[in-house]
Amino acid sequence: MALIETVNLCQRYGGQYVLKDVNLKVDRGEVFGLIGPTGAGKTTLLRLIDLIDTPSSGKIYFDGVDTAASGKLRFELRRRMAFVLQKPVVFNASVYDNVACGLRWRRVGKRATRQKVEDMLEMVGLSAYKDRNARSLSGGEAQRVAIARAMVVEPEVLLLDEPTANLDPVSAATVEELIARIIERRAVTVVMTTHDMSQGQRLADRIGVLMDGSVLQTGAPREVFSFPRSRRVAEFVGVENIIDGVIVSNEDGLVSVDAGGKTIQAVSALAAGERVCACVRPEDVILAVSPPSSSARNMFAGEITRLVSAGSIARVEMDCGFPLSVLVTKRSVDELGLEKGKRVYASFKATAVHIITKGKAD
Amino acid sequence: MAEIWNGFIRAIELIISLDPEVMEIAGRSLMISVTSALLAWAICMPLASLIHFNRFLGKRALINLIQTFYSVPTVVIGLFVFVLFSRAGPLGGFNIMFTPAVMVVGQTLLITPVLLGLTISALSGVDKSIVDTARSLGASGLQAAFVVVKESRFAVVAAVVMGFGRAISEVGVALMVGGNIKGFTRVITTAISLETSKGDLELSIALGIILIIIALAINLALNRIQQRS
Numbered sequence: 001m002a003l004i005e006t007v008n009l010c011q012r013y014g015g016q017y018v019l020k021d022v023n024l025k026v027d028r029g030e031v032f033g034l035i036g037p038t039g040a041g042k043t044t045l046l047r048l049i050d051l052i053d054t055p056s057s058g059k060i061y062f063d064g065v066d067t068a069a070s071g072k073l074r075f076e077l078r079r080r081m082a083f084v085l086q087k088p089v090v091f092n093a094s095v096y097d098n099v100a101c102g103l104r105w106r107r108v109g110k111r112a113t114r115q116k117v118e119d120m121l122e123m124v125g126l127s128a129y130k131d132r133n134a135r136s137l138s139g140g141e142a143q144r145v146a147i148a149r150a151m152v153v154e155p156e157v158l159l160l161d162e163p164t165a166n167l168d169p170v171s172a173a174t175v176e177e178l179i180a181r182i183i184e185r186r187a188v189t190v191v192m193t194t195h196d197m198s199q200g201q202r203l204a205d206r207i208g209v210l211m212d213g214s215v216l217q218t219g220a221p222r223e224v225f226s227f228p229r230s231r232r233v234a235e236f237v238g239v240e241n242i243i244d245g246v247i248v249s250n251e252d253g254l255v256s257v258d259a260g261g262k263t264i265q266a267v268s269a270l271a272a273g274e275r276v277c278a279c280v281r282p283e284d285v286i287l288a289v290s291p292p293s294s295s296a297r298n299m300f301a302g303e304i305t306r307l308v309s310a311g312s313i314a315r316v317e318m319d320c321g322f323p324l325s326v327l328v329t330k331r332s333v334d335e336l337g338l339e340k341g342k343r344v345y346a347s348f349k350a351t352a353v354h355i356i357t358k359g360k361a362d
Numbered sequence: 363m364a365e366i367w368n369g370f371i372r373a374i375e376l377i378i379s380l381d382p383e384v385m386e387i388a389g390r391s392l393m394i395s396v397t398s399a400l401l402a403w404a405i406c407m408p409l410a411s412l413i414h415f416n417r418f419l420g421k422r423a424l425i426n427l428i429q430t431f432y433s434v435p436t437v438v439i440g441l442f443v444f445v446l447f448s449r450a451g452p453l454g455g456f457n458i459m460f461t462p463a464v465m466v467v468g469q470t471l472l473i474t475p476v477l478l479g480l481t482i483s484a485l486s487g488v489d490k491s492i493v494d495t496a497r498s499l500g501a502s503g504l505q506a507a508f509v510v511v512k513e514s515r516f517a518v519v520a521a522v523v524m525g526f527g528r529a530i531s532e533v534g535v536a537l538m539v540g541g542n543i544k545g546f547t548r549v550i551t552t553a554i555s556l557e558t559s560k561g562d563l564e565l566s567i568a569l570g571i572i573l574i575i576i577a578l579a580i581n582l583a584l585n586r587i588q589q590r591s
Contacts, residue, residue: 052494052497075502082499085498089494091496101499101501102499153499153500
């Protein structure tokens with residue numbers, strides 16, 4: 001049985017749907033990542049799960065119990081969870097008092113409180129700051145206090161709302177490392193939101209893509225990133241080459257897609273006549289300056305239209321009847337003498353192409 | 363001109379020598395106004411919380427009404443308290459007319475609207491995320507409300523100090539219900555008013571200087587509090 005389950009969950013503000021028919025299941029001990037662009041409804045969903053807000057319609061089950069039963073029940077269930085808000089919020093009190101508050105509200109004894117708070121401060125690396133006013137801390141430190149304050153009550157569920165979104169890169173890395181340690185060490189179920197897909201990929205066991213208030217796809221990170229089920233998910237998870245076309249033939253699972261006169265071969269069960277998007281990850285494309293003799297089924301010649309260097313990696317954009325982005329190492333750029341206007345050959349395997357039927361959630 | 367100058371010199375002497383009469387009047391002023399401010403706080407803190415943390419019809423109108431009473435003339439409060447506590451009045455039985463006690467009642471009434479209004483805005487000034495954080499960490503409704511009250515403490519103290527400032531500087535209530543009885547209900551403002559009309563500028567100026575020093579101290583205290591919050 002899932003620890004948290006939402007059934008047809010809807011939230012409306014002023015007649016507008018912020019969440020629409022969200023059905024999610026999170027198992028005990030799982031790390032579930034909610035990814036989606038800003039404004040997709042991620043925070044709204046977390047607030048509903050934490051039982052801070054009540055949904056317009058739909059149900060939330062916690063450990064099999066319908067949370068709508070009574071205010072008292074919601075309060076008791078809320079005490080089994082802890083929520084770290086996106087903006088680091090600390091009370092105008094010492095770091096120690098901040099971390100201790102959840103225990104005090106639960107009437108935990110003084111000695112036990114001291115022990116737990118000190119252990120937790122040790123874990124987040126803020127023992128030396130325990131007497132300082134939490135308001136005087138930096139954003140990253142404040143977020144660590146917020147995480148310690150949430151974890152000290154030993155929640156069954158930890159809800160994290162974009163825990164690193166408001167932090168500088170160094171603080172963000174520290175906080176993410178702390179979250180990774182918590183996930184590793186403790187038997188806690190985590191639901192976290194992020195618009196940083198790579199963070200979701202690093203931390204989550206399973207990912208849900210939330211866009212415009214609806215969950216478009218859930219699955220293991222690898223599955224979601226490699227096999228997006230719709231064009232919007234593909235765009236969001238960073239598939240840069242999304243080529244529109246029509247399947248012209250299917251021979252034993254090997255389809256030919258006509259993309260404006262060019263034919264792309266891919267592996268799919270879809271039949272001829274189906275309108276599709278062919279997705280190709282830029283890192284799966286190989287570039288050469290002369291026609292390659294590889295076994296790759298797809299090979300296109302074209303001119304480089306743009307070359308952008310980013311550290312040791314360079315992005316090559318070329319026009320081969322359709323625009324195609326390719327990632328190559330900086331070294332390859334030098335060795336192949338790549339530059340704007342140069343004629344190159346791009347090749348990729350049929351298995352590197354992911355086919356999405358059109359109209360599905362489009 | 364010489365008279366004013368002499369009055370000023372003599373006033374400084376009165377203050378430096380800690381003249382018993384000056385000190386007694388200043389002490390009483392402080393005592394009555396501090397008591398009024400604390401009493402008003404004791405009334406306003408729970409009342410403001412009740413108004414802030416509950417949703418009800420006419421809340422906005424009630425807050426507007428409270429704000430209207432910020433600038434209620436002191437003599438109107440004086441009249442009101444006079445009518446209430448005079449021998450024939452509904453609370454005449456308490457027999458506290460022309461005592462420091464009734465002055466405290468009057469000044470408390472005078473500053474309650476300001477204090478109430480400012481305490482409500484202090485509570486609404488606390489970021490909404492504070493309540494969410496407290497609730498998400500397992501605080502009950504009451505515990506979360508207490509967190510908000512605690513977060514607003516600097517702004518509330520500033521409000522109390524402001525109320526005290528209004529109480530100590532007013533003359534209407536103190537004169538009308540206190541009666542300016544020497545050695546009993548005479549306070550700085552009523553003494554200045556009487557002594558000036560009697561022509562005793564020295565005492566008036568000395569008390570005036572003390573009042574300004576108190577005002578200055580209040581201002582400094584407010585600044586410090588605002589910096590901390």
